[in-house]
Amino acid sequence: MSKSSGKTTPSCQNPVGRITGMSKDDDGDDPDLRAIIWSRDLERHPYGEFSFAEIQANLVKRDYSQIEIASDAIFVGVYDGHGDSDEASHFVAENLCKHFTGLVLKARTISEDSLKRAVIATEEGFLASVENKFDGDKSSAEVGSSCLAGVIWRGSLYVANVGNSRAVIGYLDDSKKMVAEQLTEDHNVNVDEIRNEIMSSNPDDPYIVVQNHGVWHIKGTLQVSRAIGSAYMKKQEYYEHPYFYTRYNLPKPFPENLVKVEPELQRRVLKAGDRFLIFASDGLWENLTIEQAVDIVNNNQRAGIARRLIIRALEEVAKKRNMRLDELKKIQKGTRRSFYDDITVVVIFIDHWSQNKEVPLWESSIRRFRDFGEPSGFNICEEIDARTSLRNDDHPLTIQDEGEIVPVTSPPSEAIVSDHLLTIQDEGYIVPITSPSSEATVCTSKDDDNDYDDLCDLSVPGPLFWSKDLDKHKYGDLSFAVMQANDFMEDHSLVDTGFEATFVGVYDGHGGSNASLYITDNLVQNLTRLALENGSISEDIVKNAVIETENGFLDHVRQNYPRNPEIAAVGSCCLVGVIREKTLYVANVGNSHAVIGFLDGTGKMVAEQLTTDHNVSFQEIREVNSSNPDRLEEVMLESDCLHAIRLASSDVECFLFVGAIVKDLRARH
Incomplete structure (x- = not known):
């Protein structure tokens, strides 16, 4: 480089x-x-x-x-x-x-x-x-x-x-x-x-x-x-x-x-x-x-x-x-x-x-x-490096000997390229305009039991902080930061900047990072394929990309459940935004927020939340299981509402989204 x-x-x-x-x-x-x-x-x-x-x-x-x-x-x-x-x-x-x-x-x-x-x-x-x-x-x-x-x-x-x-x-x-x-x-x-x-x-x-x-x-x-x-x-x-x-005296039949x-x-x-x-x-x-x-x-x-x-x-x-x-x-x-x-x-x-x-x-x-x-x-390198993708999991959080927190650039270039192209053009690429100040030892998973974990083995307790202070996308600038508070990093996120579109994904995992890492690896790929097949980006295409990612992760759960039953309790929120041709598309599952700041008619800055928090309310719990309102064995969070999937705790392996299966959840006032 x-x-x-x-x-x-x-x-x-x-x-x-x-x-x-x-x-x-x-x-x-x-x-x-x-x-x-x-x-x-x-x-x-x-x-x-x-x-x-x-x-x-x-x-x-x-x-x-x-x-x-x-x-x-x-x-x-x-x-x-x-x-x-x-x-x-x-x-x-x-x-x-x-x-x-x-x-x-x-x-x-x-x-x-x-x-x-x-x-x-x-x-x-x-x-x-x-x-x-x-x-x-x-x-x-x-x-x-x-x-x-x-x-x-x-x-x-x-x-x-x-x-x-x-x-x-x-x-x-x-x-x-x-x-x-x-x-x-x-x-x-x-x-x-x-x-x-x-x-x-x-x-x-x-x-x-x-x-x-x-x-x-x-x-x-x-x-x-x-x-x-x-x-x-x-x-x-x-x-x-x-x-x-003749050579081997091969016995028949073949x-x-x-x-x-x-x-x-x-x-x-x-x-x-x-x-x-x-x-x-x-x-x-x-x-x-x-x-x-x-x-x-x-x-x-x-x-x-x-x-x-x-x-x-x-x-x-x-x-x-x-x-x-x-x-x-x-x-x-x-x-x-x-x-x-x-x-x-x-x-x-x-x-x-x-x-x-x-x-x-x-x-x-x-x-x-x-x-x-x-x-x-x-x-x-020359062919894949067609777009720049900034991902927090590609810049692991690390600790220098002096205790200063710094990002490590994914080798060998700070320009982390995307595998997933929202649009394809013949020339040019976008690169970050900042460079890391130093390098340190990478912090990555030490869990050998499944592919979708990012468990950090740190010599000093968190929180840890990583940021990309200012970078370019088609419609302006962007700033990107991550802080780790848990012992194990469960959040995954990425920014994928293309020539005609900018993709943002924030995936807040719970129960582990299996789901959030899976979404990081697959959602934008599904979205890209659907967009190219249809020749455009729309709300339905973003929605279908989320659903395909869900189905793929469910298959992953089914395959790994016999040897790792705990994977059925892992999930993630999913907040996705796409800007293309001056239009913003947002899909949300869970309780992450998308917020817009805009100037009203008087020139005053106004904050508006674009998404709804999909949190479980006690009233919803009672409605799901009216026969036993003080106890809910298992529920599933979906993109539009709380939906009861199964009340028998013995069979949960197939029921998981980027929401969560919640066991033994008691309603409290």
């Missing part, structure tokens, strides 16, 4: 640095280890630093991997190929991020769906290439690849996984103890649950899974139950071809949908306690547990930590084989595969935007066995 005269510009426009080359091995600077392990010891990404290393065991390399750095995002891909070539893993490395970038630019946001569709598009492209070359290259239908992809963008981690690579997070729990958590599942038939599922789905096929030398394989040939490629396990014309029958490509998807809002992520192929996890890996990262210096993990894995291999590491490291490629597999490791440190942002990042593409980063095609 460049700064001048207090103004900000998108940081992706002015990269000034280039990633450095490899560094020396810090495990005794062993030349034999440096000769077989490629590494990038420590580099920067928008949210911290990373370490990257690989070792090749196969004669023909199988693993491919990549790190793509944009100014406000990082993409990590680990692709563990199988078969007699690297055709599939190389294809994934060349195409997955391209598909993902295209989908992101089209949607103008990053989501789990974008990752899923990118994986499927990559699979379709590879299967098409197999079909085109199969007559001359039968082996192309045999090769495949696992696919582990992760993206960090604006405080959230998105992960897609196909196969048996793993993403692991190391985080501090409430007692400040380091905890290892596996974020992905192993799609491998050596996992009892997966093997039993395949067997139960094919009860008439005794050869659906076969054990060879203590290891289970699908049809005796393939361990992974999900993969990109492996076409002979997906299409009957390949499975029953004489080439594969089972439909035996090996899938459907990716496992995750979204995780990064918390204050989250410290680092490990993305690695199964070659690492065959020799180290996730707890061992997290302990190694947590207790060693950052530089070279990915390489250190590989060395520790090699030490375990040597120990199992009753040999010395010096002997193991001298074994040549190809022969090594009898001892260990190709290993890829990426360690992503999460510094919560505390790194030095005075030196902008060079948007780079880093691939295995390349000493220098190349320009990345993952340049989503």
